[in-house]
Amino acid sequence: MPRTAVVLAAVAALAGGALTGCAQDADDKDAGGSSGGGGGGGKGKTTLTIGVFGAFGLQEAGLYEEYERLHPDIDIKQNSVQRNENYWPALLTHLSSGSGLSDIQAVEVGNVAELTGGHADKLVDLGRTSGVDKSAYLDWKWKQGTTEDGKTIALGTDIGPTGICYRKDLFEKAGLPTDREAVSRLWAGDWDKYLRAGERFKEKAPKGTAFVDGATGVMAAVHASGTQKFYDADGELVYKDSPAVKEGWDLAARFAEAGLTAKLQQFQPSWDQAFANGSFATVTCPPWMLGYIKDKAGAGAKDQWDVAAAPRPGNWGGSFLTVPEAGDHKEEAAKLAAWLTAPKQQARLFDERASFPSASAAYDLPAVKDAKNPYFGGAPVGRIFSRAAEDVPVQPIGPKDGIISQYLADTGMLGVDQKGTSPDKAWGKAVKTIDNALDQ
Known part of the structure; x- marks a missing residue:
């Protein structure tokens, strides 16, 4: 589906309590940030900047605040551009120049192939980061963020199994x-x-x-x-x-x-x-559509809608986190990206924002495994979409x-x-x- 459609979907999903990191936010800044982070978060602290498009969900779910609590020497600042169609061209420009970049940059699934195919040398190999376990993620999602020669430049956040x-x-x-x-x-x-x-x-x-x-x-x-x-x-x-x-x-x-x-x-x-x-x-x-339907169909349609398996599942939506090589704090940024995309944090993001995990290791955690949607007749959405996610085919993505x-x-x-x-x-x-x- 067109990227603009997914953005619009998640905007409405926000009102219904479910979205995937594809919505809109009040801020509308440049795609980059502090050209790789820097100080300013307090004496002796390192400020890590994260560039995202829309209400990506990480900040809204309280994950930045938790990471800062666990790492008192780190401050996190988010730079949000309202729409991906503005964010993405600016990100490409900053990658080419090596300036104006945040320490971590989010990337939408429809754009990731352009990075793996032509800009991998400008991004850190996150597959080598301590704590990142390839086996914890869906194979097809991992491959989307990996180059032909095996360099994983993008760690998956969410997906949209149908x-x-x-x-x-x-x-x-x-x-x-x-x-x-x-x-x-x-x-x-x-x-x-x-x-x-x-x-x-x-x-x-x-x-x-x-x-x-x-x-x-x-x-x-x-x-x-x-x-x-x-x-x-x-x-x-x-x-x-x-x-x-x-x-x-x-x-x-x-x-x-x-x-x-x-x-x-x-x-x-x-x-x-x-x-x-x-x-x-x-x-x-996909999971984020549930909130959209609830918002548009209204309270009167509660228990009239339900969720069944698709004839064959596919994927609709999802994003990644990358770390530019031009950043001043690549090691710290890579650790943060790994933590934000770890199964436990992905399960929390699903619980808080309905962003479905790309880490299959999260599917056995209670926040996902036991998830039900009362508007859809108590449908066991965690189980339904976990099954779908595991059956999504590995499909080449082009630029x-x-x-x-x-x-x-x-x-x-x-x-x-x-x-x-x-x-x-x-x-x-x-x-x-x-x-x-x-x-x-």
Whole structure:
């Protein structure tokens, strides 16, 4: 999904008590900070600066304060830029110049491949930092922050493993099962089964309701669940011939042509209103989406929504922490980055902010293992999303994933869904736009 969509999602999720480090914050400073930290935090203390985008969650969860208590010689200062689309270009500029950088810089998942592919020499190998245990993290997340030659320049904070959120009341009226395990079995392992469940829903659906919000959401979910999307393992652009891209495009088009969608574009006002109106029965949802739904659907929809497993899980969202080589306090910064991303702190971040851990070692901790969501009928969200996270495929990420995803959705599939454009014509238009954007 486009980065702007994820940002908007988490903004609303903040109001609903759940987000992933992708929201907005009151501060809007430069992407960098103190050009590597420095003094100023008190006599004899070292000030470490952390550059983030939006309400990243670490400060809000009290983790900086706890680290300062455990390390009285350290002061932590956060520099927050409101939106990643402003933060990221500035960060690249600072990395190139070697100045204006914070001691730690956050990076969004859609940008990490650009760092591992072209800027690794400007970042510290955090995999060698004391206390960092590769086995404590999900393999696919670890690989996202690691270069081809094995240098881990980015430690994962959160992830967005996907499930399917569904309206129990609408399912019941349409004659479908409502128990989350039974619902999961409806489409287990096969996106085509998801479509067939939609066809069953349509036969008896309450008037004015659709099975799914929109075709673009279906397409993105299928794309995220494949082992290859827009780039191959060698970093070559392959989206035109990728089986997962074709599967996602074709399935989404079938949803649209079968009249199973509410023809909505995600994160637009009409989409938000549809939650409140109960206009559709299912939507792909990572953990941070739960807060968004609660906020938009309102108190009246409590216990009407539930969470089931996706046909095949994918990942939607997530971030990393990096330490620039140009920093004045690289050793101290690396230790802080390792501590902030350790399983115990990730579990706390999930408990406080609903940012789902990328450290699989956190899944057995009570804050994750026993987590339930009362708005979603007491759904055991810790268990549901832990299972999904462990089954997310290792998928190559390319430097232009965000651009390709956005144009396939907005220039391509949205036309099929909302205007009845033929899938072949819409595909051609999207490819032309993408190639122009990538100078192909």
